[in-house]
Amino acid sequence: MYYDDYTDRLVGLRKSKEIIVTDDAKRARQQILAAALALFAEKGFGKTSINDIVRASGLSKGGVYWHFASKDEIVAAIFDQFFEAQLTVLKVILMDTNLGATDKLMQLIKLSGNDLETMVSQFPSSLEFYALASHDKPLRDHLVQYFAMYQDYIEQLVMQGIADGEWKKVDPKATALTIIALFEGALLIWGVMPTAFHLSDQLENAITMLLEGLKQPN
Amino acid sequence: MYYDDYTDRLVGLRKSKEIIVTDDAKRARQQILAAALALFAEKGFGKTSINDIVRASGLSKGGVYWHFASKDEIVAAIFDQFFEAQLTVLKVILMDTNLGATDKLMQLIKLSGNDLETMVSQFPSSLEFYALASHDKPLRDHLVQYFAMYQDYIEQLVMQGIADGEWKKVDPKATALTIIALFEGALLIWGVMPTAFHLSDQLENAITMLLEGLKQPN
Amino acid sequence: MYYDDYTDRLVGLRKSKEIIVTDDAKRARQQILAAALALFAEKGFGKTSINDIVRASGLSKGGVYWHFASKDEIVAAIFDQFFEAQLTVLKVILMDTNLGATDKLMQLIKLSGNDLETMVSQFPSSLEFYALASHDKPLRDHLVQYFAMYQDYIEQLVMQGIADGEWKKVDPKATALTIIALFEGALLIWGVMPTAFHLSDQLENAITMLLEGLKQPN
Amino acid sequence: MYYDDYTDRLVGLRKSKEIIVTDDAKRARQQILAAALALFAEKGFGKTSINDIVRASGLSKGGVYWHFASKDEIVAAIFDQFFEAQLTVLKVILMDTNLGATDKLMQLIKLSGNDLETMVSQFPSSLEFYALASHDKPLRDHLVQYFAMYQDYIEQLVMQGIADGEWKKVDPKATALTIIALFEGALLIWGVMPTAFHLSDQLENAITMLLEGLKQPN
DNA sequence: GATGAATGAGTCTTCATTCAT
DNA sequence: GATGAATGAAGACTCATTCAT
Numbered sequence: 069m070y071y072d073d074y075t076d077r078l079v080g081l082r083k084s085k086e087i088i089v090t091d092d093a094k095r096a097r098q099q100i101l102a103a104a105l106a107l108f109a110e111k112g113f114g115k116t117s118i119n120d121i122v123r124a125s126g127l128s129k130g131g132v133y134w135h136f137a138s139k140d141e142i143v144a145a146i147f148d149q150f151f152e153a154q155l156t157v158l159k160v161i162l163m164d165t166n167l168g169a170t171d172k173l174m175q176l177i178k179l180s181g182n183d184l185e186t187m188v189s190q191f192p193s194s195l196e197f198y199a200l201a202s203h204d205k206p207l208r209d210h211l212v213q214y215f216a217m218y219q220d221y222i223e224q225l226v227m228q229g230i231a232d233g234e235w236k237k238v239d240p241k242a243t244a245l246t247i248i249a250l251f252e253g254a255l256l257i258w259g260v261m262p263t264a265f266h267l268s269d270q271l272e273n274a275i276t277m278l279l280e281g282l283k284q285p286n
Numbered sequence: 287m288y289y290d291d292y293t294d295r296l297v298g299l300r301k302s303k304e305i306i307v308t309d310d311a312k313r314a315r316q317q318i319l320a321a322a323l324a325l326f327a328e329k330g331f332g333k334t335s336i337n338d339i340v341r342a343s344g345l346s347k348g349g350v351y352w353h354f355a356s357k358d359e360i361v362a363a364i365f366d367q368f369f370e371a372q373l374t375v376l377k378v379i380l381m382d383t384n385l386g387a388t389d390k391l392m393q394l395i396k397l398s399g400n401d402l403e404t405m406v407s408q409f410p411s412s413l414e415f416y417a418l419a420s421h422d423k424p425l426r427d428h429l430v431q432y433f434a435m436y437q438d439y440i441e442q443l444v445m446q447g448i449a450d451g452e453w454k455k456v457d458p459k460a461t462a463l464t465i466i467a468l469f470e471g472a473l474l475i476w477g478v479m480p481t482a483f484h485l486s487d488q489l490e491n492a493i494t495m496l497l498e499g500l501k502q503p504n
Numbered sequence: 505m506y507y508d509d510y511t512d513r514l515v516g517l518r519k520s521k522e523i524i525v526t527d528d529a530k531r532a533r534q535q536i537l538a539a540a541l542a543l544f545a546e547k548g549f550g551k552t553s554i555n556d557i558v559r560a561s562g563l564s565k566g567g568v569y570w571h572f573a574s575k576d577e578i579v580a581a582i583f584d585q586f587f588e589a590q591l592t593v594l595k596v597i598l599m600d601t602n603l604g605a606t607d608k609l610m611q612l613i614k615l616s617g618n619d620l621e622t623m624v625s626q627f628p629s630s631l632e633f634y635a636l637a638s639h640d641k642p643l644r645d646h647l648v649q650y651f652a653m654y655q656d657y658i659e660q661l662v663m664q665g666i667a668d669g670e671w672k673k674v675d676p677k678a679t680a681l682t683i684i685a686l687f688e689g690a691l692l693i694w695g696v697m698p699t700a701f702h703l704s705d706q707l708e709n710a711i712t713m714l715l716e717g718l719k720q721p722n
Numbered sequence: 723m724y725y726d727d728y729t730d731r732l733v734g735l736r737k738s739k740e741i742i743v744t745d746d747a748k749r750a751r752q753q754i755l756a757a758a759l760a761l762f763a764e765k766g767f768g769k770t771s772i773n774d775i776v777r778a779s780g781l782s783k784g785g786v787y788w789h790f791a792s793k794d795e796i797v798a799a800i801f802d803q804f805f806e807a808q809l810t811v812l813k814v815i816l817m818d819t820n821l822g823a824t825d826k827l828m829q830l831i832k833l834s835g836n837d838l839e840t841m842v843s844q845f846p847s848s849l850e851f852y853a854l855a856s857h858d859k860p861l862r863d864h865l866v867q868y869f870a871m872y873q874d875y876i877e878q879l880v881m882q883g884i885a886d887g888e889w890k891k892v893d894p895k896a897t898a899l900t901i902i903a904l905f906e907g908a909l910l911i912w913g914v915m916p917t918a919f920h921l922s923d924q925l926e927n928a929i930t931m932l933l934e935g936l937k938q939p940n
Numbered sequence: 941g942a943t944g945a946a947t948g949a950g951t952c953t954t955c956a957t958t959c960a961t
Numbered sequence: 962g963a964t965g966a967a968t969g970a971a972g973a974c975t976c977a978t979t980c981a982t
Contacts, residue, residue, distance in 0.1 A: 547857060638766075647914055648915045678919075678927045678928075682927065682928040684911060685903075686900070686904055688910050688911060693899065696856065700866070
């Protein structure tokens with residue numbers, strides 16, 4: 069069963085038996101997740117019922133429950149997908165590019181500014197996930213794992229900046245956290261009041277200041 | 287409907303008579319809000335039922351509904367209180383102190399680090415509020431107002447820093463946003479993984495870096 | 505207490521002690537009943553809450569309960585008033601007039617047609633009372649008493665018609681019922697679809713037909 | 723919402739697939755309606771809770787709500803059924819019979835007198851429906867439609883009576899209303915005080931009088 | 941693999957009534 | 962006489978989940 073497969077993958081146990089997942093099944097799963105993602109973004113997790121998802125997915129109630137054992141499992145799947153997608157993007161810019169540290173940072177800003185529409189629609193979901201995670205151990209664990217990898221990537225960026233002589237010899241861990249905080253904080257505020265300022269301009273301004281310093285030279 | 291009664295009382299329209307909100311009434315309201323705040327922090331808004339609040343408040347169900355027309359109204363009241371309290375703290379430090387801009391910033395950090403326990407318990411609620419606000423116009427409006435005042439305070443801080451010759455001649459608005467983003471982002475990450483780092487140390491590090499700059503001087 | 509007085513009056517027991525009902529009290533009672541009557545007519549008995557009545561009466565909740573022991577007692581009082589008023593009207597026309605039977609009938613029609621607006625607004629209440637009475641013994645008893653008196657008046661009218669040689673020697677009881685049925689039935693239909701026909705025209709037509717007969721003379 | 727599901731099914735829109743309302747579904751619906759009808763007749767609409775209906779229907783709460791979106795929808799369904807049944811009976815006698823107009827009228831009386839027990843039990847419901855309809859536009863519209871068809875049938879009866887030379891050349895519309903008023907009025911009074919007289923005897927007497935006239939020939 | 945009818949615990953809310961002041 | 966805060970049983974409705982087919 070796909071269900072077992074999925075659980076196993078998460079827990080990282082599956083080893084022994086091959087599971088055959090048909091393309092139809094994958095497609096159905098994806099349909100459900102897509103429907104749920106859109107609904108969560110639109111109405112929030114709490115106000116999206118399984119019935120809503122059923123209706124939007126085009127499947128029947130039993131069908132949805134065939135692919136996912138519970139509503140929580142759908143949420144978990146969505147957020148896996150959500151964060152994995154983000155990590156992939158990060159990875160491409162940070163690891164697969166031959167830019168200097170500063171340029172990579174600037175690249176990240178442009179990227180954040182790029183798919184604004186996608187971000188606008190998805191940001192509430194991530195807020196919701198943070199909120200959920202603060203009350204739910206399994207979700208929190210997922211999130212912590214994700215942040216750890218996020219931090220790891222940025223830490224490597226900082227180390228590259230130092231190694232290249234571009235940046236000062238700062239504490240890579242703490243600096244990574246600072247950079248992440250700046251990005252997440254900007255997103256948070258902008259998520260709440262998207263019309264109050266222009267996201268990528270603000271981010272560029274912020275990162276520039278972080279690089280140059282705010283204090284008067286003397 | 288009690289709602290009308292209640293609204294009337296609040297708005298003070300109820301015929302010609304003076305509306306006196308007795309101390310008893312205030313105390314009952316406060317009891318309910320305190321109970322709700324604790325429960326929201328513990329289990330989240332979605333998993334806290336009116337019955338939970340009723341039980342914890344010591345009143346009866348009807349009693350709770352005498353003071354609040356709905357669960358949503360309780361949420362709204364709590365978040366008003368929540369943010370107003372934060373603004374008050376900000377104001378004390380930023381406006382009522384004779385410190386330089388940099389010192390004020392540092393003061394804010396210590397403050398953030400101070401009542402850690404209170405913050406730990408309340409932070410999930412603010413996450414939740416952000417999430418809620420992203421799907422609910424009235425709440426979002428409240429939040430936007432709050433952020434506007436927040437930004438205003440910090441903007442004045444920046445202008446003071448510039449006027450005093452302490453800081454470079456940066457754009458006060460954008461810089462205020464950057465500082466807020468740094469604080470909120472740090473809180474956000476720390477709210478999700480409180481054991482991963484020490485909040486006020488990290489904030490101090492971050493602010494220091496913002497002030498000094500990350501780039502190598504030449 | 506007025507309450508006892510009222511109960512006693514209904515049950516017809518009060519004899520021994522004089523009860524002093526102040527004018528203020530009477531006025532308050534009347535205010536409450538007027539408010540309730542209007543609300544019942546507008547929204548129906550089931551959807552009118554004591555709170556509605558309290559608000560509309562201008563008194564406090566405790567005040568309303570000072571004058572009436574329960575919502576049911578308010579209903580009972582209103583319907584007493586309602587039917588007593590109707591009986592009074594009937595009595596004036598049927599007993600205190602020097603007209604022939606046929607003319608009296610015609611007079612009744614005109615009367616029905618007169619205060620149309622009052623009737624329009626009150627008719628739903630009497631429908632509701634019929635409905636209520638069919639499930640509630642005490643109310644039904646009141647209603648039966650009222651109908652008995654109604655029937656009595658009309659019976660006397662029929663007997664007058666026969667005695668005067670105006671009408672055939674029919675069974676007065678059955679004929680009274682027939683006349684009442686005609687009136688009540690017309691009101692019922694008209695109450696449901698007030699715009700479909702003109703009430704007093706229709707009643708005149710109906711009574712004329714009842715008098716003349718529908719059959720072809722041979 | 724189940725409501726949407728249900729509506730979809732009723733309207734037959736649910737994607738492309740044919741909507742088949744199975745016999746099982748019909749049976750369940752009928753069970754619910756039967757249970758509700760009995761309860762409404764016994765205790766009235768206002769005092770019958772959904773829980774009562776659930777209990778009496780043998781289904782679970784969710785089951786009842788699967789078939790009906792709300793209590794109001796159950797009421798509406800019952801009254802549709804109720805009035806449609808009455809119209810069918812009328813139609814059989816008035817249209818599908820080869821009797822003269824007078825005989826058809828007499829037939830109606832006998833019919834009214836026949837299923838007395840059923841009527842006794844159902845009459846309160848129709849009273850309640852009238853009361854409800856006077857405060858509720860959709861219900862009123864249903865009722866008006868029903869009355870229109872009722873009136874139409876009786877009008878045709880009157881026209882037949884006239885065409886056959888049995889009855890005088892009266893206004894068919896007004897006369898139809900008069901006949902209906904007589905029937906409904908008799909039912910109304912009898913519904914309130916069923917023991918006070920014998921319904922079909924009284925109706926026979928009333929119709930006879932309507933046919934013969936009450937006035938002395940000269 | 942899929943369907944959709946059915947389940948039942950749980951939700952928020954209402955409201956007639958009481959009672960200390 | 963009158964107030965209005967408080968009570969708590971009862972109400973309509975929701976919704977994640979199950980299961981026979």
